[in-house]
Amino acid sequence: MSDTSQWLSPAEQHAWRAFIRLHQKLVAHLGRDLQAHSKLSGADYEILVALTDVPEGRLRPQDLAKAVDWEQSRLSHQIARMIKRGLVAREDCAEDGRGIFVTLTPAGRDVIEAAAPQHVAAVRRLVIDALSPDELATLGQISDRILEHVDNVSP
Amino acid sequence: MSDTSQWLSPAEQHAWRAFIRLHQKLVAHLGRDLQAHSKLSGADYEILVALTDVPEGRLRPQDLAKAVDWEQSRLSHQIARMIKRGLVAREDCAEDGRGIFVTLTPAGRDVIEAAAPQHVAAVRRLVIDALSPDELATLGQISDRILEHVDNVSP
DNA sequence: ACATGTCAGTTGATGTGTCATGTACTTTAG
Protein backbone atom coordinates (compact mmCIF):
# COMPACT_ATOMS: atom_id res chain seq x y z
CA MET A 1 0.00 0.00 0.00
CA SER A 2 2.71 2.50 0.85
CA ASP A 3 4.80 3.34 -2.15
CA THR A 4 6.52 6.42 -3.42
CA SER A 5 3.56 7.46 -5.54
CA GLN A 6 0.80 7.44 -2.98
CA TRP A 7 0.86 11.23 -2.79
CA LEU A 8 1.51 13.93 -5.32
CA SER A 9 4.80 15.76 -5.14
CA PRO A 10 4.52 19.49 -4.49
CA ALA A 11 5.19 20.18 -8.15
CA GLU A 12 2.58 17.70 -9.25
CA GLN A 13 0.08 19.02 -6.79
CA HIS A 14 0.68 22.56 -7.86
CA ALA A 15 0.21 21.78 -11.54
CA TRP A 16 -2.91 19.79 -10.87
CA ARG A 17 -4.55 22.34 -8.63
CA ALA A 18 -3.72 25.21 -10.96
CA PHE A 19 -5.30 23.33 -13.83
CA ILE A 20 -8.48 22.64 -11.90
CA ARG A 21 -8.74 26.11 -10.50
CA LEU A 22 -8.20 27.62 -13.91
CA HIS A 23 -10.99 25.71 -15.50
CA GLN A 24 -13.44 26.54 -12.74
CA LYS A 25 -12.67 30.19 -13.07
CA LEU A 26 -12.99 30.18 -16.82
CA VAL A 27 -16.27 28.31 -16.88
CA ALA A 28 -17.77 30.57 -14.24
CA HIS A 29 -16.60 33.65 -16.03
CA LEU A 30 -17.71 32.65 -19.48
CA GLY A 31 -21.01 31.38 -18.15
CA ARG A 32 -21.81 34.69 -16.47
CA ASP A 33 -20.79 36.54 -19.62
CA LEU A 34 -23.01 34.42 -21.78
CA GLN A 35 -25.94 34.72 -19.40
CA ALA A 36 -25.58 38.49 -19.18
CA HIS A 37 -25.26 39.15 -22.91
CA SER A 38 -27.44 36.44 -24.38
CA LYS A 39 -29.56 34.78 -21.68
CA LEU A 40 -27.87 31.51 -22.57
CA SER A 41 -26.22 29.01 -20.27
CA GLY A 42 -22.99 27.37 -21.28
CA ALA A 43 -24.97 24.22 -21.94
CA ASP A 44 -27.39 26.06 -24.24
CA TYR A 45 -24.46 27.49 -26.12
CA GLU A 46 -22.83 24.13 -26.66
CA ILE A 47 -26.00 22.63 -28.06
CA LEU A 48 -26.64 25.53 -30.38
CA VAL A 49 -23.07 25.47 -31.66
CA ALA A 50 -23.26 21.75 -32.33
CA LEU A 51 -26.46 22.29 -34.30
CA THR A 52 -25.09 25.16 -36.35
CA ASP A 53 -21.96 23.13 -37.07
CA VAL A 54 -24.01 20.78 -39.21
CA PRO A 55 -25.44 22.11 -42.49
CA GLU A 56 -29.06 21.04 -42.00
CA GLY A 57 -29.18 22.45 -38.51
CA ARG A 58 -30.65 19.26 -37.14
CA LEU A 59 -29.29 16.13 -35.48
CA ARG A 60 -30.49 12.94 -33.86
CA PRO A 61 -30.03 13.15 -30.10
CA GLN A 62 -27.52 10.31 -30.35
CA ASP A 63 -25.28 12.24 -32.68
CA LEU A 64 -25.77 15.43 -30.75
CA ALA A 65 -24.75 13.62 -27.59
CA LYS A 66 -21.61 12.41 -29.30
CA ALA A 67 -20.85 15.88 -30.60
CA VAL A 68 -20.97 17.50 -27.19
CA ASP A 69 -19.89 14.39 -25.25
CA TRP A 70 -22.89 14.30 -22.94
CA GLU A 71 -25.02 11.57 -21.53
CA GLN A 72 -28.34 10.84 -23.22
CA SER A 73 -30.41 11.81 -20.24
CA ARG A 74 -28.75 15.13 -19.68
CA LEU A 75 -29.30 15.94 -23.31
CA SER A 76 -32.95 14.96 -23.17
CA HIS A 77 -33.62 17.26 -20.22
CA GLN A 78 -31.67 20.06 -21.83
CA ILE A 79 -33.56 19.72 -25.10
CA ALA A 80 -36.87 19.78 -23.24
CA ARG A 81 -35.91 23.08 -21.58
CA MET A 82 -34.70 24.55 -24.84
CA ILE A 83 -37.90 23.57 -26.61
CA LYS A 84 -39.87 25.42 -23.95
CA ARG A 85 -37.87 28.53 -24.76
CA GLY A 86 -38.28 28.06 -28.50
CA LEU A 87 -34.57 27.62 -29.29
CA VAL A 88 -34.93 24.17 -30.83
CA ALA A 89 -37.76 21.88 -31.87
CA ARG A 90 -38.47 18.17 -32.07
CA GLU A 91 -39.15 16.64 -35.48
CA ASP A 92 -40.25 13.10 -36.15
CA CYS A 93 -37.77 10.85 -37.84
CA ALA A 94 -39.08 9.05 -40.90
CA GLU A 95 -36.37 6.39 -41.08
CA ASP A 96 -36.70 5.25 -37.50
CA GLY A 97 -39.96 5.41 -35.62
CA ARG A 98 -38.28 5.68 -32.23
CA GLY A 99 -35.94 8.44 -33.27
CA ILE A 100 -36.38 12.17 -33.52
CA PHE A 101 -34.50 15.11 -34.90
CA VAL A 102 -33.57 18.09 -32.83
CA THR A 103 -33.66 21.09 -35.10
CA LEU A 104 -32.54 24.64 -34.68
CA THR A 105 -35.46 27.08 -34.88
CA PRO A 106 -35.05 30.44 -36.61
CA ALA A 107 -35.18 32.02 -33.18
CA GLY A 108 -32.46 29.70 -31.99
CA ARG A 109 -30.31 30.59 -34.95
CA ASP A 110 -30.75 34.28 -34.27
CA VAL A 111 -29.79 33.84 -30.66
CA ILE A 112 -26.64 31.85 -31.31
CA GLU A 113 -25.54 34.18 -34.09
CA ALA A 114 -25.90 37.10 -31.75
CA ALA A 115 -24.13 35.36 -28.89
CA ALA A 116 -21.18 33.79 -30.66
CA PRO A 117 -19.05 36.88 -31.39
CA GLN A 118 -19.34 38.07 -27.80
CA HIS A 119 -18.41 34.68 -26.50
CA VAL A 120 -15.50 34.18 -28.84
CA ALA A 121 -14.22 37.62 -27.91
CA ALA A 122 -14.34 36.69 -24.24
CA VAL A 123 -12.45 33.46 -24.86
CA ARG A 124 -9.83 35.39 -26.78
CA ARG A 125 -9.56 38.07 -24.14
CA LEU A 126 -9.34 35.66 -21.22
CA VAL A 127 -7.31 32.82 -22.65
CA ILE A 128 -5.81 33.28 -26.06
CA ASP A 129 -4.41 36.71 -25.28
CA ALA A 130 -2.68 35.34 -22.19
CA LEU A 131 -0.45 33.03 -24.22
CA SER A 132 1.94 33.09 -27.11
CA PRO A 133 0.89 31.01 -30.12
CA ASP A 134 3.52 28.45 -29.12
CA GLU A 135 2.18 28.16 -25.62
CA LEU A 136 -1.33 27.82 -26.88
CA ALA A 137 -0.27 25.06 -29.22
CA THR A 138 1.49 23.33 -26.35
CA LEU A 139 -1.64 23.57 -24.23
CA GLY A 140 -3.61 21.99 -27.03
CA GLN A 141 -1.09 19.18 -27.44
CA ILE A 142 -0.96 18.42 -23.75
CA SER A 143 -4.75 18.39 -23.56
CA ASP A 144 -4.92 16.02 -26.49
CA ARG A 145 -2.33 13.80 -24.91
CA ILE A 146 -4.20 13.53 -21.63
CA LEU A 147 -7.53 13.05 -23.38
CA GLU A 148 -6.17 10.16 -25.36
CA HIS A 149 -4.60 8.68 -22.26
CA VAL A 150 -7.85 8.92 -20.33
CA ASP A 151 -9.76 7.23 -23.13
CA ASN A 152 -7.24 4.40 -23.14
CA VAL A 153 -7.01 3.92 -19.41
CA SER A 154 -10.74 4.01 -18.73
CA PRO A 155 -13.76 2.21 -20.22
CA MET B 1 -15.25 46.44 -34.15
CA SER B 2 -14.56 44.16 -37.09
CA ASP B 3 -10.99 43.02 -36.93
CA THR B 4 -9.03 39.94 -37.84
CA SER B 5 -9.60 38.38 -34.47
CA GLN B 6 -13.35 38.08 -34.43
CA TRP B 7 -13.09 34.33 -34.78
CA LEU B 8 -10.66 31.78 -33.51
CA SER B 9 -8.19 30.28 -35.95
CA PRO B 10 -8.46 26.53 -36.40
CA ALA B 11 -5.42 26.05 -34.19
CA GLU B 12 -6.84 28.30 -31.51
CA GLN B 13 -10.18 26.61 -31.68
CA HIS B 14 -8.63 23.21 -31.45
CA ALA B 15 -6.57 24.08 -28.39
CA TRP B 16 -9.51 25.70 -26.66
CA ARG B 17 -11.94 22.89 -27.33
CA ALA B 18 -9.44 20.24 -26.30
CA PHE B 19 -8.85 22.05 -23.05
CA ILE B 20 -12.54 22.31 -22.24
CA ARG B 21 -13.30 18.78 -23.28
CA LEU B 22 -10.42 17.47 -21.21
CA HIS B 23 -11.58 19.14 -18.07
CA GLN B 24 -15.14 17.94 -18.46
CA LYS B 25 -13.97 14.40 -18.91
CA LEU B 26 -11.66 14.53 -15.93
CA VAL B 27 -14.19 16.03 -13.58
CA ALA B 28 -16.84 13.53 -14.60
CA HIS B 29 -14.43 10.66 -14.22
CA LEU B 30 -12.99 11.68 -10.89
CA GLY B 31 -16.44 12.52 -9.57
CA ARG B 32 -17.78 9.09 -10.40
CA ASP B 33 -14.72 7.47 -8.88
CA LEU B 34 -15.09 9.44 -5.68
CA GLN B 35 -18.80 8.70 -5.47
CA ALA B 36 -18.27 5.01 -6.03
CA HIS B 37 -15.45 4.57 -3.54
CA SER B 38 -16.35 7.09 -0.85
CA LYS B 39 -19.88 8.39 -1.31
CA LEU B 40 -18.41 11.86 -1.71
CA SER B 41 -19.02 14.41 -4.44
CA GLY B 42 -16.14 16.42 -5.80
CA ALA B 43 -17.51 19.36 -3.86
CA ASP B 44 -17.54 17.39 -0.60
CA TYR B 45 -13.97 16.37 -1.24
CA GLU B 46 -12.79 19.92 -1.82
CA ILE B 47 -14.34 21.13 1.40
CA LEU B 48 -12.93 18.28 3.44
CA VAL B 49 -9.47 18.80 2.00
CA ALA B 50 -9.59 22.50 2.77
CA LEU B 51 -10.54 21.73 6.36
CA THR B 52 -7.84 19.13 6.84
CA ASP B 53 -5.30 21.52 5.35
CA VAL B 54 -5.64 23.74 8.40
CA PRO B 55 -4.33 22.43 11.75
CA GLU B 56 -7.43 23.07 13.86
CA GLY B 57 -9.70 21.47 11.31
CA ARG B 58 -12.07 24.41 11.39
CA LEU B 59 -12.55 27.58 9.37
CA ARG B 60 -14.90 30.51 9.11
CA PRO B 61 -17.05 30.22 5.99
CA GLN B 62 -15.35 33.32 4.65
CA ASP B 63 -11.94 31.75 4.78
CA LEU B 64 -13.20 28.45 3.54
CA ALA B 65 -14.78 30.20 0.58
CA LYS B 66 -11.46 31.82 -0.22
CA ALA B 67 -9.62 28.52 0.13
CA VAL B 68 -11.81 26.75 -2.40
CA ASP B 69 -12.66 29.83 -4.46
CA TRP B 70 -16.42 29.46 -4.17
CA GLU B 71 -19.26 31.88 -3.72
CA GLN B 72 -20.54 32.32 -0.22
CA SER B 73 -24.01 31.08 -0.99
CA ARG B 74 -22.84 27.90 -2.64
CA LEU B 75 -20.70 27.20 0.37
CA SER B 76 -23.58 27.77 2.76
CA HIS B 77 -25.78 25.26 0.95
CA GLN B 78 -22.96 22.77 0.71
CA ILE B 79 -22.20 23.07 4.42
CA ALA B 80 -25.87 22.56 5.26
CA ARG B 81 -25.91 19.35 3.27
CA MET B 82 -22.68 18.12 4.78
CA ILE B 83 -23.96 18.80 8.29
CA LYS B 84 -26.96 16.62 7.53
CA ARG B 85 -24.59 13.81 6.68
CA GLY B 86 -22.44 14.40 9.74
CA LEU B 87 -19.25 15.28 7.87
CA VAL B 88 -18.86 18.74 9.38
CA ALA B 89 -20.50 20.76 12.14
CA ARG B 90 -21.32 24.36 12.91
CA GLU B 91 -19.72 25.98 15.98
CA ASP B 92 -20.52 29.37 17.37
CA CYS B 93 -17.85 31.99 17.02
CA ALA B 94 -17.01 33.82 20.23
CA GLU B 95 -15.26 36.80 18.64
CA ASP B 96 -18.07 37.67 16.24
CA GLY B 97 -21.69 36.98 17.03
CA ARG B 98 -22.68 36.70 13.37
CA GLY B 99 -19.86 34.34 12.50
CA ILE B 100 -19.56 30.59 12.83
CA PHE B 101 -16.89 28.00 12.48
CA VAL B 102 -17.23 25.04 10.20
CA THR B 103 -15.42 22.16 11.83
CA LEU B 104 -14.47 18.72 10.64
CA THR B 105 -16.20 16.00 12.64
CA PRO B 106 -14.37 12.78 13.51
CA ALA B 107 -16.58 11.03 11.02
CA GLY B 108 -15.65 13.59 8.38
CA ARG B 109 -11.99 13.08 9.09
CA ASP B 110 -12.35 9.34 8.74
CA VAL B 111 -14.12 9.71 5.44
CA ILE B 112 -11.59 12.04 3.87
CA GLU B 113 -8.66 10.00 5.09
CA ALA B 114 -10.18 6.94 3.51
CA ALA B 115 -11.01 8.75 0.28
CA ALA B 116 -7.83 10.68 -0.36
CA PRO B 117 -5.45 7.87 -1.37
CA GLN B 118 -7.97 6.50 -3.87
CA HIS B 119 -8.53 9.92 -5.33
CA VAL B 120 -4.87 10.80 -5.55
CA ALA B 121 -4.21 7.49 -7.25
CA ALA B 122 -6.90 8.25 -9.80
CA VAL B 123 -5.44 11.67 -10.52
CA ARG B 124 -2.04 10.12 -10.97
CA ARG B 125 -3.34 7.39 -13.20
CA LEU B 126 -5.42 9.66 -15.39
CA VAL B 127 -3.30 12.76 -15.60
CA ILE B 128 0.17 12.61 -14.13
CA ASP B 129 1.02 9.33 -15.81
CA ALA B 130 0.02 10.72 -19.18
CA LEU B 131 2.77 13.33 -19.14
CA SER B 132 6.47 13.65 -18.65
CA PRO B 133 7.53 15.74 -15.64
CA ASP B 134 8.48 18.52 -18.04
CA GLU B 135 5.11 18.53 -19.70
CA LEU B 136 3.38 18.54 -16.37
CA ALA B 137 5.45 21.50 -15.25
CA THR B 138 4.59 23.27 -18.49
CA LEU B 139 0.90 22.62 -17.93
CA GLY B 140 1.20 24.12 -14.47
CA GLN B 141 3.01 27.18 -15.77
CA ILE B 142 0.52 27.79 -18.52
CA SER B 143 -2.37 27.40 -16.09
CA ASP B 144 -0.75 29.86 -13.73
CA ARG B 145 -0.19 32.27 -16.55
CA ILE B 146 -3.80 32.21 -17.67
CA LEU B 147 -5.08 32.41 -14.09
CA GLU B 148 -3.06 35.52 -13.44
CA HIS B 149 -4.17 37.01 -16.72
CA VAL B 150 -7.82 36.35 -15.93
CA ASP B 151 -7.49 37.95 -12.53
CA ASN B 152 -5.95 41.03 -14.10
CA VAL B 153 -8.36 41.37 -16.97
CA SER B 154 -11.51 40.82 -14.92
CA PRO B 155 -12.83 42.17 -11.62
C1' DA C 1 -47.62 -14.69 -35.07
C1' DC C 2 -45.35 -13.82 -30.95
C1' DA C 3 -41.78 -13.94 -27.25
C1' DT C 4 -37.56 -11.85 -26.31
C1' DG C 5 -33.90 -8.71 -26.46
C1' DT C 6 -32.18 -4.36 -27.74
C1' DC C 7 -32.32 0.46 -29.00
C1' DA C 8 -34.00 5.61 -28.95
C1' DG C 9 -35.54 8.61 -26.16
C1' DT C 10 -38.19 10.23 -21.80
C1' DT C 11 -39.28 10.86 -17.03
C1' DG C 12 -39.01 11.50 -11.90
C1' DA C 13 -36.31 11.68 -7.77
C1' DT C 14 -32.64 13.65 -5.81
C1' DG C 15 -28.44 16.39 -5.19
C1' DT C 16 -26.11 20.62 -6.61
C1' DG C 17 -25.17 25.77 -8.21
C1' DT C 18 -26.93 30.56 -8.68
C1' DC C 19 -29.50 34.56 -7.84
C1' DA C 20 -32.07 37.58 -5.04
C1' DT C 21 -33.42 38.33 -0.70
C1' DG C 22 -33.70 37.81 4.45
C1' DT C 23 -31.99 37.92 9.32
C1' DA C 24 -29.07 38.93 12.90
C1' DC C 25 -25.20 41.06 14.55
C1' DT C 26 -21.55 44.91 14.31
C1' DT C 27 -19.63 49.29 13.12
C1' DT C 28 -19.89 54.00 12.39
C1' DA C 29 -21.79 58.80 12.15
C1' DG C 30 -23.98 62.33 14.39
Place this chain on the structure above:
DNA sequence: CTAAAGTACATGACACATCAACTGACATGT
Protein backbone atom coordinates in the same frame (compact mmCIF):
# COMPACT_ATOMS: atom_id res chain seq x y z
C1' DC D 1 -27.13 56.65 22.54
C1' DT D 2 -29.21 55.77 18.46
C1' DA D 3 -30.07 55.51 13.47
C1' DA D 4 -28.10 54.00 9.42
C1' DA D 5 -24.97 51.33 6.89
C1' DG D 6 -22.29 47.30 6.47
C1' DT D 7 -20.96 42.38 7.40
C1' DA D 8 -21.66 37.21 8.08
C1' DC D 9 -24.27 33.85 7.00
C1' DA D 10 -28.94 31.48 5.71
C1' DT D 11 -32.81 30.63 2.77
C1' DG D 12 -36.16 29.85 -1.11
C1' DA D 13 -36.86 29.57 -5.86
C1' DC D 14 -35.28 28.02 -9.87
C1' DA D 15 -31.91 26.03 -13.50
C1' DC D 16 -29.11 22.17 -14.10
C1' DA D 17 -26.86 17.20 -13.76
C1' DT D 18 -27.15 12.34 -12.67
C1' DC D 19 -29.18 7.95 -11.81
C1' DA D 20 -32.45 4.50 -12.31
C1' DA D 21 -36.64 3.20 -14.07
C1' DC D 22 -39.74 3.55 -17.86
C1' DT D 23 -42.16 3.66 -22.79
C1' DG D 24 -42.51 2.54 -27.27
C1' DA D 25 -40.32 0.88 -31.58
C1' DC D 26 -37.31 -2.26 -34.08
C1' DA D 27 -35.08 -6.95 -34.84
C1' DT D 28 -34.71 -11.92 -34.55
C1' DG D 29 -35.59 -16.58 -33.82
C1' DT D 30 -38.85 -19.96 -33.38
